[in-house]
Amino acid sequence: MTTIEDLLQQPATVEERKTPILDESSKREIRRACLTAVAVPGYQVPFGSREMPVARGWGSGGLQITLAVVGRDDVVKVYDQGEDGGVNAANLRRLIRSAEPVTTTTDPREADVIQTRHRVPEDVLVDGQILVLQVPVPEPLRGVERDMTELRRMHAEADYAKMWVSLYEDIVRNGIITQTTGYPCLVGGRYVIATTPIPRWDVPPLHQARFLSLFGAGREKRIYAIPPHTDVEPLTFEDVPFQVEEVVEPCRCGLIQPDEEPGAYLVELPGQTGETVWACSDTDWCARRRLEAGLLGEDAIDALEVDL
Amino acid sequence: MSPHTQPRQRGMIGGTAATALAVERLGKIYGPGGPEAVEGTGPEFARSVSPSTGAVIGCWDVSFAVAPGEALGIIGESGSGKSTVMRCIAGDQSASAGSVNLAGVDRPGGTPADLLQLAPSDRRALRIDRLSVVYQDPAEGLDLRVSAGGNIAEPLTAAGWRHFGRIRQRAADLLSRTEVPLDRMDDPVLTYSGGMRQRVQLAKALANDPQVVLLDEPTTGLDASVAAGVLDLIRDLLEETGIAAVVVSHDFSVIEMLTRRCLVMHHGRVVEEGLTDQLLEDPQHPYSQRLVGAARG
């Protein structure tokens, strides 16, 4: 199991049959960036992003972090849009396994490192687990300021007035804060981060979490972190409560109902006759619950039998 | 050095009028050279460009004090250095010489802090609630893509306001005080007329009840009738709020309407200073006489 302390230690010797993607000095540099990010929660640490066998913007930042932090015999989960079976996730999983002495799983409870694009697992993650998020746009102030020097100054001085103005404008124009994914959050009372590209539903689990979150943006060459037990406050006004996505209709197997616990993040899928059906976005979690309830369908079996 | 900002003081202290803003021997050189570059420039040489280094002496040796509630005027033709003085006080530009004190901004120990020596972040912090600027060009003071209310929300949120309803109420109060129709408050400032934009700038400048407001040609570029309305408003606001002000204009009618005391600038220097009505009545310096003559034309 990889812990923050492990990041400080020497890497495991790479077995010969593996074909490493990152050399040991690159890994060390990325781990250093991760440690800096942990030491200054929410601060975007620049790092020398390497060429990866995936296109930048397709998880290259997350992949570099995963490759740099996994230790021998670690268990890794990779998923995309909540799905372990997606093409991109399968590709990344294959790359990681061919490069490092790790095994893979779909069950986040078994994983030491969970690399993800759009979701935080519905399961509660615990001490020692690392969530690696693939980030397309790391700069939360991108929408309100373009000048790089000014952006740096705003973060340095915690001058987030322009961000607040954009939230004010959003409410004035639309009656609500419309930001759905990547909701801006204040980390540790100091830095504002973009929680790209996870939905609002996944923001509360980041607050005072037991696990470590590492955000990697390969194209933008930035790494930032939420260490365990750190405050993560969605930016919002005192009289405009932060709200997560609501379950408006039951999911297709009926296990998730509006206003019932546990909720889950549902996505709209086209049904067989063109109608819209709702399904859990986290396919592994959904399949396990259906297995328990004896409601296993074809898709759930697929989810449980992802080719690892 | 970080300044100790004490609770703001207004009005009289110990029976004498306190100084809201004090500027001492302020100088700004655009270009190469230190104080030696100043030699051979100024009104008596009829030039602002240093003969030795080619630098432009934006302003030099400018001193004045403004009492709480007072409005001080600075008049002079275009290029005489008025905006340079304002920008150096505001922190938009770094000064080359002199000092600036703002009441209540002290060093640890209680002596007045020199604004020119503060860290940029400390200077910017003063702009949130102690020192406001109204620019000639609204695009400098406002984000034109943002609504009038949003522009006012900026200094409010910078000062820690986090309640949407209260921010909106405060913005509405300020906009009605500066006579901006409230049914327009959610429109981007881009859609406003020039006069309306200046009214929004005024509302924003007053958002956190600053001690001092700097008004740099606030009505220049507006149609005469629109300018007259904005001037009336500024006069009323200064009277009501008791904010100390520095008003810069190349137009004597503006200075006459808003200020009791003024300075005349020429080639970066102050050539004359006095009560506005006396100065208009009986200018002493030849340059002031020329200015007044032209105004009375």
Ligand SMILES: Nc1ncnc2c1ncn2[C@@H]1O[C@H](COP(=O)(O)OP(=O)(O)O)[C@@H](O)[C@H]1O
């Ligand atoms: N950023 C700058 N760089 C170089 N010269 C400048 C700059 N700003 C102003 N100046 C020069 O400084 C002098 C004073 O300008 P300014 O303070 O704008 O005068 P005013 O506001 O009275 O018209 C002018 O000669 C002007 O050309």
Ligand SMILES: [Mg+2]
């Ligand atoms: Mg000017």
